[in-house]
Amino acid sequence: MLLKFSVGNFLSFKNKTTLNLAATSIKEHNDTNIFSTERSALLKGAVIYGANASGKSNFIRAMSTMRRLVLLSFDKSSTNVLGVTPFLLNTETEKAPSFFETVFIINDIRYRYGFEVDDKKIHAEWLFEAIMSAEKPLFLREENGIEVMKNFPEGKGLEERTRDNALFLAVADQFNGKIAKRILQWFNNFNTISGLSHEGYKGVTFKMLENKQTSLALLDFYKKLDLGFDDITISKKIFDPKEFPYDIPESLVKQLVTDLEGAFKMDIRTIHKKYNAKDKVVGKVEFDMRSQESAGANKLFNISGPMFDVLNGGGVLVVDELDDSLHPLLTLAVTKLFNSKEFNRNNAQLVFATHDTNLLYYGNYRRDQIYFVEKDQYGASDMYALVEYKEEGKTIRKDRSFEKDYIEGRYGAIPFIGNLSNIVTEWQEK
Incomplete structure (x- = not known):
């Protein structure tokens, strides 16, 4: 079960940006769109909107990249590059490592796992565990070495066996570490696919x-x-x-x-x-x-x-351009599968990027499930949830027309289209 995914200094995301699937206190579609665990109430997914080239696909690529590095970094040789591109439009970030972190639940235990990485090496890596409420580290990796805590005995003796371009968690999995194996299996069920x-x-x-x-x-x-x-x-x-x-x-x-x-x-x-x-x-x-x-x-x-595989197994499915080539009603049908008690009995989660604004009206999404991605004047992407958006100091009410407001530009994250008549006039004068 996914709680949070964060990325920073990767592609168009200069600063740390977080997708949060922990349900807020708002009272919308509680019977269909959220599920409860012993620890918290979680959302069954999120929908991401934004203009072309705003960074929607880059956020999903960040999820895909983290999954790939976790599952495949051990198989690389010491000379292989890792395929990670930082934010290149700023002198402070172009040489700095990228940041990836995920918070998730396995068997009612919350884990927080992340790393900082560039194209050649892992600069930092960490794994925390919260069996009750307090979070305790299992291992911490920094430039000068790896510190393995006593509650992660499966990692002892593997510090020197870990290459600079391999994740320590993946090494522990290769040596049959119980916790590492559970986490690698979770990432195996964290699926990202392209709708194109x-x-x-x-x-x-x-x-x-x-x-x-x-x-x-x-x-x-x-x-x-x-x-x-x-x-x-x-x-x-x-x-x-x-x-x-x-x-x-x-x-x-x-x-x-x-x-x-x-x-x-x-x-x-x-x-x-x-x-x-x-x-x-x-x-x-x-x-x-x-x-x-x-x-x-x-x-x-x-x-x-892939959809029904995740629905059956209770994993996470992330889809870029879900609506491409699909009628709006078909896109709606796909999203409703994950909010259906009949089809989604194992609390699978769906995160997807789309341009289909019909879902803002017909999709019955909560305000904490609707995200917008927008680029600033310096080329950096930012992502924010509708529940966080404030207009004149007030949050957006649940009875607003989200689709109408979005098309009118109230929430940002739309393309700026100039006066097309001027373009036509200039073309005709040539």
């Missing part, structure tokens, strides 16, 4: 449709969305080199044949009713999902696997 480049998630959906226990929920979801087909068939076919396009260079074909030897191709077909002249059903027709269904249907199919 979603083809790669099809395999997850395919596996879930192959499983009888998970396929029923997916098929029921497709039918309720009225995507234009009645059913789906899936099958595996041995890869056939004859299916390559004729214009691919022969050298590339030979390489691909070698790489894909013994591989399977996923064949996904949708089932449609066939009618006669009197509009009576006379049979069925199969369509190829990729080539004969819409871009929106393909996207929904591709991301539905």
Whole structure:
């Protein structure tokens, strides 16, 4: 369960910025949008708005980067770079390390884990544990070494085994540390996906449709969305080199044949009713999902696997550009899954970036779930929740029209569009 995620000096985020999923005291949609643990009440997700190039995607990339470093830093060699870019528009930050920190709950124990890192090395790393209310350190890493506390015995003796570009937590996991293993598993269930480049998630959906226990929920979801087909068939076919396009260079074909030897191709077909002249059903027709269904249907199919995987496991799903290629009602349907007691029985959380302002009206989001990202005049992004926003010294009331206010620019985080008629006039005069 995610409580907070913070990032600083990374891409367009110069200063520390935090997404907080701890529910505030406001009384909105308490029966659907929050869930309670022994420690606190948490939100089932958040929605992030902002103009193009404001930093929405960069915030999600920060989440993805932290996850990648936690899960993969141990596998790198000592010469590998870490793929971290600081805020480059300021002389104080361009050479400084980036900051990442996450607060989360595992088995009713709160952990706070973070690190400071540049492209070549880990500058600092820390892990705190709060079994009751007081927070105690498990280990602290600084430039001059790693201090392992007595309540983290699994880390003893691993200090000298940790490379400069490897996380100590990942090293402890490799040596079967119990706490480290639990935390690495939490990060494994902290999934970030792209709503633009979603083809790669099809395999997850395919596996879930192959499983009888998970396929029923997916098929029921497709039918309720009225995507234009009645059913789906899936099958595996041995890869056939004859299916390559004729214009691919022969050298590339030979390489691909070698790489894909013994591989399977996923064949996904949708089932449609066939009618006669009197509009009576006379049979069925199969369509190829990729080539004969819409871009929106393909996207929904591709991301539905990761969605239901998180819903079943109770993890965190972070999606950039969720609404791309989707009708607003389909986007709404996806978000409602996570606020549904029927589908979200394990308190999964959904965080996503979007331009779909309809959700500010129809989505039934609380003010502490709505976030805005905006860049200042120096190119630095900032993010703030609607519940924090003040107008004339007062917080925004829950009965305001959030969508109307946002479009009118009351909350910021919208593009500044000049007088387009001037552009047209200047163009015509040339």
